[in-house]
Amino acid sequence: MELAENLRFVDVILALLVVLLGGPLIFALQTFLSKWKNMQRVRRILEAQGVKCLPRQFFSGNVSEMAAINARTQAQPMSDVTNYVAPYVLPHLYEWSKLYGDHFAYSIGFQVRYVLRDPEQARELLVGKAGHFIKPKGRPDAQDLIGGSVASLEGEKWAQHRRILSNAFFLEKLKDMVPRVVALTTAMMKDWEHRIAEAPTVDVAKEFRTLTADVIAHTAFGTSYAEGKMVFEIQHKQQELVAKLLSSVYIPGSRFLPTEQNRYRNKLNRELRRILGDIVQKRMESSEARNGDGKHANDLLGVLLAANKGELHGPQKNLTLTLNEIISECKTFFFAGHDTTSSLLTFTFLLLGTHTEWQERLREEVFQVCGKTQLPTAESLNHLKYVNMVLNESLRLYPAAPAMFRETYKDTQLGETVVPAGTVIVVPIIMWHQDERFWGLDANEFRPDRFEEGISKACKVPGAYLPFSMGPRVCIGQTFAIIEAKIVLCTILQHYRFRLSPEYVHAPMTVFTLRPKFGMPIIFEKLT
Ligand code: HEM
Numbered sequence: 335m336e337l338a339e340n341l342r343f344v345d346v347i348l349a350l351l352v353v354l355l356g357g358p359l360i361f362a363l364q365t366f367l368s369k370w371k372n373m374q375r376v377r378r379i380l381e382a383q384g385v386k387c388l389p390r391q392f393f394s395g396n397v398s399e400m401a402a403i404n405a406r407t408q409a410q411p412m413s414d415v416t417n418y419v420a421p422y423v424l425p426h427l428y429e430w431s432k433l434y435g436d437h438f439a440y441s442i443g444f445q446v447r448y449v450l451r452d453p454e455q456a457r458e459l460l461v462g463k464a465g466h467f468i469k470p471k472g473r474p475d476a477q478d479l480i481g482g483s484v485a486s487l488e489g490e491k492w493a494q495h496r497r498i499l500s501n502a503f504f505l506e507k508l509k510d511m512v513p514r515v516v517a518l519t520t521a522m523m524k525d526w527e528h529r530i531a532e533a534p535t536v537d538v539a540k541e542f543r544t545l546t547a548d549v550i551a552h553t554a555f556g557t558s559y560a561e562g563k564m565v566f567e568i569q570h571k572q573q574e575l576v577a578k579l580l581s582s583v584y585i586p587g588s589r590f591l592p593t594e595q596n597r598y599r600n601k602l603n604r605e606l607r608r609i610l611g612d613i614v615q616k617r618m619e620s621s622e623a624r625n626g627d628g629k630h631a632n633d634l635l636g637v638l639l640a641a642n643k644g645e646l647h648g649p650q651k652n653l654t655l656t657l658n659e660i661i662s663e664c665k666t667f668f669f670a671g672h673d674t675t676s677s678l679l680t681f682t683f684l685l686l687g688t689h690t691e692w693q694e695r696l697r698e699e700v701f702q703v704c705g706k707t708q709l710p711t712a713e714s715l716n717h718l719k720y721v722n723m724v725l726n727e728s729l730r731l732y733p734a735a736p737a738m739f740r741e742t743y744k745d746t747q748l749g750e751t752v753v754p755a756g757t758v759i760v761v762p763i764i765m766w767h768q769d770e771r772f773w774g775l776d777a778n779e780f781r782p783d784r785f786e787e788g789i790s791k792a793c794k795v796p797g798a799y800l801p802f803s804m805g806p807r808v809c810i811g812q813t814f815a816i817i818e819a820k821i822v823l824c825t826i827l828q829h830y831r832f833r834l835s836p837e838y839v840h841a842p843m844t845v846f847t848l849r850p851k852f853g854m855p856i857i858f859e860k861l862t
Pocket residue numbers: 469484485486496666667670671672674675678733734735738739800801802803806807808809810811812814815
């Protein structure tokens with residue numbers, strides 16, 4: 335009798351388990367099968383057109399191979415300070431193209447990645463047929479940095495956010511930021527003054543990270559670096575976590591498990607949203623937030639708040655943002671708005687610290703345009719032709735974003751190739767920037783004069799120069815970044831001569847943006 339009762343109990347438990355676990359299991363199985371089928375279809379279509387699809391491991395695709403190649407190549411720094419860094423930054427693409435030719439695709443889990451080989455196709459991808467592509471969603475547990483913002487939204491929602499945000503990036507508005515950036519740069523140099531007197535070497539990678547963070551905190555959000563510091567610190571931890579996650583394959587649903595890593599990720603996210611929420615709230619309550627005419631301030635946060643209150647005018651009258659959307663945008667701008675510009679400045683100092691003849695040429699130009707001691711103005715920055723050429727060349731050799739990704743949601747022709755729905759397309763920006771076919775035999779030399787007559791004359795193939803991408807999703811902060819970089823460069827050139835320290839170890843690597851693994855020690859000497 336007791337046994338029969340026990341058996342009935344076990345039956346009930348089993349039935350409950352089947353009901354509770356059966357649903358998720360069937361869902362997981364269906365997801366698995368549909369991803370598997372789509373992957374096989376993509377591979378079949380690509381192979382039929384002569385694209386070599388790399389042999390793959392069952393679950394992980396080519397993830398472990400990629401991680402092994404990267405680890406092997408980047409275990410040692412580069413042997414000398416050459417600008418031909420693309421094979422060091424994206425070693426897996428070079429190694430595979432040597433093995434399989436230049437028309438190939440690899441896999442991250444069940445996602446097939448087709449490597450674009452022709453810059454002409456990039457124009458189709460980013461401009462002509464931009465509407466056929468989306469930004470890949472990526473793993474759901476790696477969305478904390480830019481999820482829900484203009485950098486990741488699609489369709490009408492993206493267009494709405496982009497239209498609102500562009501109000502803060504008109505050249506006329508950006509001119510207002512010049513005195514603020516000049517003041518922050520001058521303060522940094524004041525801090526350097528006694529440090530340099532004692533020890534002339536400064537790690538500019540570190541200094542520019544702080545400076546550019548300070549600039550975005552002040553100019554976009556009206557906060558100081560001290561207030562924004564917590565945001566940057568949390569985002570730094572999130573970057574480390576996401577970088578770790580990206581070297582493994584995501585198992586659907588695993589982000590909901592109460593693992594230590596998931597708990598840590600959720601804690602960082604909650605904390606970040608709370609701090610950003612406080613910054614937004616404080617601004618909403620502050621009378622300083624409004625100009626004398628009662629309107630919201632002109633900076634990025636002011637524009638976002640105006641959209642929240644339905645205070646936009648003209649064709650934008652009906653565009654609004656919720657507080658949650660504002661917080662997501664703030665997150666993205668804190669993140670995208672400083673590491674990129676800091677990367678540009680850091681590698682520009684590497685180039686000018688090793689090509690001192692160009693440094694002198696720039697200084698002469700700065701003296702001519704801005705004088706020896708006057709602070710740069712929005713007007714004077716416009717006349718710095720050589721500075722512009724140097725920044726273009728620096729972004730060519732060391733693009734802050736070395737690669738870009740898109741995903742097709744329907745079969746689409748790119749050049750000769752039909753790219754099947756569900757394929758992720760890799761745009762290998764840094765490889766094209768350093769390719770002799772597009773730039774000539776001196777592709778790897780620092781030669782800013784190639785930009786003397788503008789970008790279109792510098793490169794044989796349009797589309798092979800993409801530091802800020804192109805088309806409707808071109809970088810919204812491009813002009814902001816260039817104005818900032820010009821101010822910093824100009825102000826330092828007015829006061830210091832500099833050269834690369836012999837302690838520098840050449841190992842540029844990508845942690846979201848391109849950065850020198852071991853910092854950028856530069857030796858400064860005060861101009862007399
Ligand atoms: C040297 C500095 C910079 C470089 C090289 C750079 C590069 C890029 C690139 C290549 C993209 C396209 C990414 C893609 O489509 O996958 C992009 C997008 C974006 N950038 Fe920048 N960026 C820089 C500075 C900035 C700054 C200073 C801000 C903000 C103040 C910013 C905000 C954004 C945003 C919001 C997007 C997404 C735009 C959209 O999808 O509509 N960037 N950037």
